[in-house]
Amino acid sequence: MKLIYQQMLAFLGVILVTLAVISILFIRSTTNTVWENNFTQLEQYTEVLKNNSLVQVGDNQFMINSNFIATSENVLQDQHVHFIIYNSKNTAVYPTNSSRTPRGIDDDDWAQLKKGNAVSVRELARNPADGSQQSMTIYYKPVFLSGKLLFVISAFAPVETIQTAIGKTEHNLLIGFLLSMLAAIIVSYIVARYQVRRINQLRQATHQVMNGDYDAPIATKFKGHDEITDLAIDFQNMVNSLKASEAEIERQEGRRRQFMADAAHEMRTPLTTINGILEGLAYDVIPEESKAKSIELMRNETNRLIRLVNENLDYEKIRTNQIILKKTQFNGQVDLANIVEQLKQKADAANDDVVLNAPAELTVYADHDRFVQVVFNIVQNAIQFTDHGTITITAKNGVHQTEISVSDTGIGMTADQVKNIWERYYKADPSRKNTAYGESGLGLAIVHQLISLHGGSIEVDSKLHEGTTFSFTFPDEATAPKQKAVNNGEATEA
Missing domain, CATH: 3.30.565.10 (Histidine kinase-like ATPase, C-terminal domain)
Incomplete structure (x- = not known):
């Protein structure tokens, strides 16, 4: 797989994980907010009923204003909100004209209500409107007088309404997720192409150096302070070192050739002199009176060769x-x-x-x-x-x-x-x-x-x-x- 696709997959992976985490947190937060708003709304309805649906008819005696509750249900029928009133014995006293009597409040919830605590639950319950079993949100509010429990007002609505609101949020979030994915693909491609282009520039420079071209400006093409720029600078320094090394190798090769020529010249001169004198002595062309001088000259040239060899050996030992x-x-x-x-x-x-x-x-x-x-x-x-x-x-x-x-x-x-x-x-x-x-x-x-x-x-x-x-x-x-x-x-x- 080419590097550009690897880079894109890496960027997309990071973006996908980030979007998924954000989406899950957003859905959870939105769902919790919707539920909390629903319970808050039901609580407000029970507070209104508490203040307006209970009519005092004597000392410590109250009766339920059924007309007011029925009117409130008619007003809230678009929201499918209904009410149930329980007496202190956990018996439903409203509605009285329902085809089926609502069941009592669970013992655990009733215990909390007797302590004066409001209770909000989600459970499968019978809808008083049509008698069907539905998932409902229920809010129970206790009503006390002189520390004694008189009634419990229950407001409830089908979960379907809440789920509809949550579904709309999830639908909008899905559209946003898809649009974000499209933007992420475009951005990841641009970023990956930029990074790969810089790497390809380094690769091209490597080929130039491999072909012996050390003059390509490498570091000047890279801007910034990231690792690729540092790599380009290090590569440029390496190329400069290679260029200097090549120049030094060429200089040393020139010195080596010069050394061989000089060494041959230094040794050839005394050897030529000695050889000429030896030939003169062999063919007896050197006068008798010059032989001693010729032998002395050969001795000097021989000593010169010995010194030359000794100095070379001395130099190598020292070096x-x-x-x-x-x-x-x-x-x-x-x-x-x-x-x-x-x-x-x-x-x-x-x-x-x-x-x-x-x-x-x-x-x-x-x-x-x-x-x-x-x-x-x-x-x-x-x-x-x-x-x-x-x-x-x-x-x-x-x-x-x-x-x-x-x-x-x-x-x-x-x-x-x-x-x-x-x-x-x-x-x-x-x-x-x-x-x-x-x-x-x-x-x-x-x-x-x-x-x-x-x-x-x-x-x-x-x-x-x-x-x-x-x-x-x-x-x-x-x-x-x-x-x-x-x-x-x-x-x-x-």
Whole structure:
């Protein structure tokens, strides 16, 4: 069954139950009201008879004014109202000319009347007008004098009159019920169609997404604060996430292709050099005095390949958290000074000045070797991209962390270059792929992973042709996270 019909049946079911309950309550209320009005009317008639049909003929003696009662019955003949007068012995004294004497009042009702209580009943009784047995409404009213029961005035009318009034009410109610049902069908169809139309819009959007179209405006088509609108908003957020994921997958695929090309290029160059020298040696085309230099060149290229492979393995271990950091507390100023000294020759070759601004006691909590590796790679990277400039290393003890920055006055980077510098084999200046200091393009990728493992942070601020600043931190022992490393397939806490 289609959803629109399910929705219609649901709405109709609710409306039908509501109408049925209201109708039953209305009929019961109307019926009770009709009966109460009938008894109230009979009570009024008995009160009139009490005041006008009893004539006092002596001390504590009364006689019944039959003419007045007969006149009253004639007036009320359209309502089929009749009267019976009972004496204190429960014997009917009016009417006296009836073909059949009315039966006496039931004992239970008579007991109530003797107590002074009026009684109203519905029962099968003989109609004094024609003697037939009918369902009647009867109202008994006792008349007392000096605390003594004199008469009981009984007014009654056939139930048929009341049933006729109730039947008319039920007939009108049935017509209203049918009209309400027709209106309910129309309203339920409109509401169900509106709800289904919104669901179909979501379904259409799902097909668009399934076919690769992530640009369909979904949430803008839905107004309101109901669950379907919330579902549309969640679906729109999911589509946006899928779109972003697809863009990231495409970017990663592009980086993967670039990585394969760069890795092949980085490895092909030394292999080509080694192969050429080996062929020269095999065919004895290299002069004797150049063989030593050729062997040295092969050794350098072989070492370059080994470094390239080791850096890739190192990067993967760091990225997958397969190394254990042996953190200790030490004076980082000594290591910074050593790094400046080690790179002095490379800085001089580029006509760069390296300046160190650090306190004599620089407390660092980190893996000592990895700390040196991080700073060395960043300073070396600054020298690589700076000619005739200045590299400034600034360090200080911060709040629960060690803060270090490396600034240069080199070529700088664009925003896109800054966003990609943590990728493997990415180089901001492709023309320097084969320089002595930028041969692999893995240095900054390893730096980023190592700082993340330490629980620190690293930021880059760079402007093209103006220079670059790397700012990074190492948390102290109190705030440094415990590392979960994987060693030989087992998790180890360091």
